[in-house]
Amino acid sequence: MGEKLRVIVTGAAGFIGHHAVKALLNAGHDVLGLDNLNDYYDLKLKTDRLEQIGSPAGFAFEKADIADPAKVETIFGRYAPTHVLHLAAQAGVRYSIDHPFSYIDSNIRGHLSVLEAARRSSSLRHVVYASSSSVYGNDAAIPFSEADPADKPVSLYAATKRADELLSESYARLYNIPQTGLRFFTVYGPWGRPDMAYWLFTKAILDSQPIKVFNNGELERDFTYIDDVIDVVVKIVEEKDTAFGHRLYNIGGSRPVPIKRFINVIASACGRQAECVYRPMQKGDVYRTHADLTRISRDYGYEPTTDIETGIPRFVEWYRDYFGK
Structure with missing residues (x-):
């Protein structure tokens, strides 16, 4: 094992956060998980994720809202992290239409709270944070490249995530804080989010x-x-060479799937027929997403190996087990 890191993971009770905490612990690192445990979706799922992590050596959890800058700074000062994996955010494109201020609180103020705590920390070496494929909107060339402008978001959620990237760019330049933004493309799997299409379907x-x-x-x-x-x-968090300022990476499957085919794969995994009701396009939604993986493949050898014919049955199996269906 290499150097043991001290990692603060925000959004530790979330979908990606819960999996990241487990992986970092398995890699031998110490982790402090933060989450405000809000009720955007069923709180039981979040507490069950934390129970699944358990209380292994090197792990601690603290309920905290990242939109509270004084609280975040206090936690950073007390824990003295070497790294931050900042995944906490108000998620959901459609929810942002009706609840805009929660996105400003969590995604803008919360991100800024982390950056402010980071610049005052004497121990911190690298901030890794979650962005989103939503920043590309509907006008980017296919496949989406990190070099694209990403200046025409079609939802408030997307606008806040792009704003986070710009805040990180400025703080990297002003205060020499190495930062890596991760543009996730429709992540799915066991312990996922109930507001996502694969779960709803x-x-x-x-x-x-x-x-x-x-x-x-x-x-x-x-x-x-x-x-x-x-x-x-985990590879990005463990990166030893942090002389890069601020950078962005797409993390996707790079195999765009038509929604009708996606539904058929879910129905097959469920052993049932799907009854579809077709509706017009929703506000804030995008027509397609497709990640250009050139940059992350070059730097980290990233090659996604799990197609939906493999991944969806794994999720359905977990879902049946979790709900006893």
């Missing part, structure tokens, strides 16, 4: 309910299995 099919399919099914998504994501995230 699985629930509806197993409950013999119709599913809503927007833009008449003329959508494509670059689905990325959680294990592929976590493997490369």
Whole structure:
């Protein structure tokens, strides 16, 4: 094992956060998990994720809201992290239409709180944070490249994530804080988020309910299995050479899947037929996503290996077990 790191993981009770905490602990690092345990979706799922992590050596959890800058700074000062994996955010494109201020609080103020604590920390060496494929909007060239402008977001959620990237760029330049932003592309898998399409579709099919399919099914998504994501995230956190300022990486599957095919794979895994109700395009949604992986493949050898024919049955199996279906 290499050097033992001291990592603060924000959003530790979230989908990606919970998996990241486990992987970092398995790699021999110490982890302090932070989460405000809000009720955006079922709180039981979040507490069950924490229970699944358990209380192994090197792990501690603290309930905290990253939008409280004084609290965040106090925690950084007390824990003295070498690294931060900042995953906490108010998620959901559609939720942002009706609840805009929660995105400003969590995604802007929260991100700034982490950056302010980072610049005052004498121990911190690297901030790794979650961005999103949503920043590309509908006008980027296919496949989406980190070099694209990403200046026409179609949702407030996307706008806040792009704002986070710009804040990080400025803090890297002003205060010499090495930072890496990760543009995740539709991450799915066991312990996932109930507001995501794959979860909603699985629930509806197993409950013999119709599913809503927007833009008449003329959508494509670059689905990325959680294990592929976590493997490369840990490599990035463990990066020894941090003389790079601020950088961005796409983390996707780079195999865009038409939504109709995606539904068929879920239905097959469930052993049921899917009843689809087609609806118009929703505000804030994008037509397609497709990650250009040239940069992350070059720097970290990232090659996603899990296609939806493998990943979706794993999720459905977990879902059936978790809910006893």
